[in-house]
Amino acid sequence: MTLALIVILPFVAGAVLLATANAARLLSATIALLFTIAAGALLALQIPAVASGAVLAAGWDWLPLPGARFGFRLDGLAAMFAGMVLVLGALIIMYARYYLSARDPIARFYAFFMLFMGSMLGVVLADNLILLAVFWELTSLSSFLLIGYWQYRSDARQGARLALTITGLGGLALLGGVLIIGHIVGDYSLDSVLAAGDQIRASSLYLPALILVLLGVFTKSAQFPFHFWLPHAMAAPTPVSAYLHSATMVKAGVFLLARLYPALSGTEAWFFIVSGAGLLTLLIGAYTAVFQHDLKGLLAYSTISHLGLITLLFGLNSPMAAVAGIFHILNHATFKASLFMAAGIIDHESGSRDMRKLNGLWRLMPMTAVLAIVASAAMAGVPLLNGFLSKELFFGETLAFEGHRALEFGVPLLATLAAAFSVTYSMRFIHDVFWNGEPQGLPRQPHDPPKWMLVPVAVLVCLCLLVGILPNTTIEPILQFSAGAVLGGPPPEFTIKIWHGINWPLAMSVAAMVAGAIFYLLLQRLFSLHDIVHLPRGGKELFDALINRSLAMARSLTGRLQSGHLQHSLAIIFLIATVAAALPLAPGLSYGHTPLTPVSLPAVILWAVGCVATLSIAFLYARRLVALVAIGVVGLIVSLAFAVFSAPDLALTQLLVEVVTVILMLLALYYLPFESPPERNSPPRWRDAMLAGLIGTGITAITYAILTRPTASIADYFLQKSLPEGFGTNVVNVILVDFRALDTLGEVTVVAIAALIVAGVLRMIVPRVVPEQPEAGTYAPVSLFLEFIARVLLPLAILVSLYMFLRGHNEPGGGFIAGLVIAVALLVPYLASGAKTVEARLPLNYEAILGAGLIIAALTGAGSMLFGHPILTSSYWSPELPVLGKIPFATAMLFDLGVYLTVLGGVMLALVRLGKVHAPTREGN
Amino acid sequence: MELLLASGIGLLAAVGIFLMLRARTFDVVLGLTLLSYAVNLFIFATGRLSIGKAPLIAPGVEPSLSNYADPLPQALVLTAIVIGFAMTAVLLVLAVRGYADHGTDQVDAREPRA
Known part of the structure; x- marks a missing residue:
């Protein structure tokens, strides 16, 4: 539980921060700091147990079937990393309070920051590979938010997008790798995976798993060739850079190398890929850093190079190299975080990060200068500082490496070269910024910052010194207990000393110092370093080109498919549908041999009438009133077809819907041109006719094939259960209100929404045709005869409708049909007397009816849940009433009442609103 | 009968699609109405054709497909008809509104250049 709390506390802090966004x-x-300290305290309480060698674990099942547990695990490595994340987090929280300006929304900053911290702790403490991958992606997402914190700046947005894309893709690859590992081991828990190293390495899937996992590692830790996102992430506020690029985000990659070291390392593939990428990154990063004029740019490339160094160490397949790797992770975090913060102070106080302008700050901000110089010296690997110790170890490991002769000779040489570059850029940082003449046109006169901005830097610099001078008492115990966890066994015997006597690593150190210094002098004196423009190109440009290209392709494809012309778009949809339907039928469509239904003469006559009516619409559609009559005929024939083929409910529904549809169309036509104008400029009609004919023929063939094949239906189930379990003999109605009542609930909701859309669209409309209005107060029936009939x-x-409703469960009828019946009946007075008169006599609020219907339907469904049954379970109750006898009553009927009211309200709302279109305009005038 | 129904559905669909490809809103609504007839009949037809076997359970008649028409497609189509009406209503008011706002009932809300 405590373990989970360590991870959860920062997330809680994020929520609290967002909730108190307007606070001081x-x-x-303070909130962010307190939560961080609380998590740190919880972690500290666990340290004694972990130090004694125990592995703590706690968790709950999350997705039991795939084997994902929401579990956490604390061993030496996790404790070391979590400690680093929390300590640096706390220091940077302090620092950011002074760094961010009054205009920046600070609560949001801290909320994102804590979100990121929680994700990072999740990665470090996760007990389960899937959970680890989830937190891994969360770090990508939250770093996106942090890098893009100044969202009004385009470089921040682009940097954030680049980082998210690269690390996010890496995260996907990692998930793939993790799934493969889980597949090999049969379990995703870290304990099983770490114990199954031999099994994983022997598997034929080892290489794919390794490559996928390493893709995740390399993208996260900015290894060549994925390193290019990191310099662009420098658009983030400096506290973010200090956190993400020293202790956390980029360290997640090397953390995973350490975490999975027992499971994946020790093979040739591991050596070549990991140390190869590490060595290249080390060199490229160090060399490029020398030529950066931007302070943060220099630090960014230096970070890349140091990450390369760590990766190289893990790639060497030697236990002592892994220890050195962990050592350097800690050292780099301390000196790089303090350097980033120092760079932030310089930027904050002087208004520039350009080393061509920043000169001679030694006199202006001496405190900052001292701290930055010590930290840079640690970065360069000067003795008595922590960077020196891990660099010596690193040199020793490159020398101890045994393999091909060229490698045995080349790796130490290249390592020395990279170290020389790091001396050069560290010298540049010190000399260029604090000496080298006077400041050149800075926006502000720089001076030392407020005390609390320096304190976090000072703490870290003191750590560099402490570790550098007293390694045995400070860092050695930490390394001892985390190395054991990395190696999955007892760590090699080692002591960390400042003075090993005169040996090869020392000679390499001296050589690097001298060469680096000479290189810097050469660059300064001979080439005028400030004039060299060395902007590495490639990654970002390729990425941008890729993004732009795919966007352009998407845009052009969309433009071609969806041209903004409905006719064109519809034609394409129909065409694609035709092809999609024709492809599976290409081998030929086979017809079945079930006996055909005998043809009767009335059927043929009806068919012929329907065909003529349908065809006449195709030719006469321009004369809309005629087409409307024809469509009424077609609807009638369809209704009769339902009646003939044993579907009385459908026949009734179709008939009633046909009536309201025609009335609705007639109303709409009042506000539209009565005739279609002759077509111009559109694609030729014969082309549409060919397409339509083709589809029609295809549909005929498919329908005929279906009709002649034997049926295999689940209908028997409904037929058998209808009476005993649905308490009704009308199976169609029982299906609607019982078996598939949830569908029906959704469908009446659609009807309700549609009616409300109709009402909404017609609000504030200014029609082209304004109907004639009877004078207010005068009585002007449209037709006396019709009005009499209506009364x-x-x-x-209403009686018929009620009858239809009540019998619906057993005979044709039900809520849908009854609702339509009463709607049709209500329409007649509207037609006869006009809306004003009807509404004066019969003040019905159709919105209310609609709403009441929906509520009744939904409540009935929920009612069954009260009794512990699934939603919309029907129950049956048959009271014996005097005189009337036995009345069957199923709760499904109450549901049907909801359907009834919704259909009534919806249909009437749509029709009445369309009929009263003129009303708002008159008010508007 | 099967051929009559199949060809009727095909014709309804063809004319419906032809009308949907017209340039005027009202014609498109007419086309959609015809197409929904076709689709409803098609779904209904997947239950096969039977005459005089309405799915109303009668006492003494074994409740199986040999004695009754398939009720499931009927239930599906019943709601489809009502929803079809709702959709037609929405499209019609959109057409009315479009004509009121743009002064043309062209489907793209702009008259083609002559």
């Missing part, structure tokens, strides 16, 4: 700036910083008809129709 100091409060935000007689309405009560009758």
Whole structure:
């Protein structure tokens, strides 16, 4: 539980920070700091147990089937990393409070920061590879938010996008690798995976798994050739860079190398890929850093190079090299975080990060200068500082490496060369910024910052000195207990000493110092370093080109498919649908041999009438009133077809819907041109006709094939269960209100939404045709005869509707049909007397009816859940009433009542609103 | 009968699609209405054709497919018809609104250049 809390606390802090976003700036910083300290305290409480060699674990099942547990695990390596994340986090929280300006939304900054810290702790402490991959992606996401914190700056947005794309893709690769490892081992828990190293290495899937995992590592840790996102991430506020690029984000990659070291290392592939990438990155990063004029750019490339060094160490397949790798992870985190913060101070106080302008700051900000110089010296590997110790170890390991002769000779040589470059850029940082003449046109006169901005830097610099001078008492115990966890066994015997006597590593150190210094002098004196422009190109440009190209392709494809012309787009949809339907039928469509239904003469006549009506629409559609009559005929024939083929419910529904549809179209036509104008400029009609004919023929063939094949249906189930379990003999209705009632609930919701859309679209409309208005107060029936009929008809129709509703569960009828019946009946008075008169006599609020219907339907469904049944389970109740006898009553009927009211309200709302279009305009005038 | 129904569905679909490809909003709505007839009949037809076997359980008749028409496609189509009406209503008011706002009932809301 404590372990989980360590990870969860920062997330809670993030939520608290967002909730108190308007609080004072100091409060935000305090909240973030307190939560970090609390998590740190919880971690500290576990340290004694871990130091004694125990591996703590806690967790809950999360996705049991795939084997993902929400579990955490604390061993030496995890404890060391978590400690680093929390300590540096706390220091940077302090620092950021002074760094961010009053205009920056500080609560959001800290919320993102804590989100990131929590994700990072999750990566470090995860007990399960899948959980680890999840937290890994969370670090990518939260770093995106942090890098893009100044969202109004385009370089911040682009840097954030680049980082997210590269590390996010790496995260996907990692997930793939993790899944393969889990597949090989049969379990995703770290304990099993770390114990199964031999099994993993022997598997034929080892290489794919390794490559995928390493893709994740290399993208995260900015290894060549994926290093290019890191310099662009420097658009982030400096506290973010100090955190992400010293202790956390980029260290997640090398953390994974260390974490999976027992499971994956020790093979030739591991050596070549890991140390190869590491060596290249080390050299390229160090060399490029020398030529950066931007302070943060220099630090960024230096970070890349140091990450390369760490990767190289892990790639060497030697236990002592892994120890050195861990040592350097810690050392780099301390001196690089302090350097980033120092660079931030310089930027903050002087308004520039350009080393061509920043000169001679030694006199202006002496405190900052002292701290930055010590930290740079640690970066260069000067004795008595921590960087020196890990560099000596590194040199020793390159010398101890045994393999091909060229490698045995070349690796130490290249290592020395890279070290020389690091001396050069460290010298440049010191000399260029603090001496080298006077400041050149800085926006502000720089001076030392407020005390609390220096304190975090000072703490880290003191750590560099402490570790550098007293390695045995400070760092050795930490290394001893984390190395054991990395290696999965007892660590090699080692002591870290400042003075080993005169040996090869020392000679390499001296050579690097001298060569680096000479190189810097040469660059300064002979070539005028400030004039050299060395901007590495490649990665970002390639990425941008790729993004732009794919965007352009998407745009052009979309433009061609969706040209903004409905006719064109629809034609393409129909064409693609035709091809998609025709492809599986290409081998030929086979017809079945079930006996055909005998043809009757009335059927043929109806068919012929329907065909003529349909065809006439194709030819006469321009004369819209005629087409409307024809469509009424077609609808009638469809309704009769349903009646003939044993579907009375459908026939009734179709008939009633046809009536309201035609009335609706008639109403709409009132506000539209009565005739279609002759077509111009559109694709030729014969082409549309050919396409339509082709599809029609295809549909005919498919339908005929279906009709002649034997049926295999689940219908027997419904037929058998309808009466005993649905309490109704009308199976169609029972399906609607019981078996598939949830579908029906969704469908009446659609009807309700559609009616509301109709009402919404017609609000504030200014129609082209304004209907004539009877004078207010005068009584002007449209048709006296119709009105008389309507008065007689309405009560009758209400009775019929109720009858249809009540019998619906057993005979044709039900909520849909009854609702339509009453809607049709209600329409007649509207047609006869006009909306004003009807609404004066019959004030019905159709929105309310609609809403009530939906609520009843939903509540009935939920009601069954109260009794512990699944939603919309029907129950049956058959009270014996005097006189009336036994009345069957199923709760499904209550649901059907909801359907009834919704259909009634929806249909009437749509029709009445369309019929009253003129009303708002008159008010508008 | 099977051939009659199949060809009827095909014709409805063909004319419906032809009308949907027209340039005027009202014609497109007409086309969509015809196409929904075709689709509803098609879904209904997947339950095969039977005459005089309405799915109303009668006492003494074994409840199986040999004695009753397939009720499932009927239930699906019943709601489809009502939703089809709702969709038609939405399209019609969009057409009305489009004409009111743009002064043309061309589907792209702009008259083609002559």
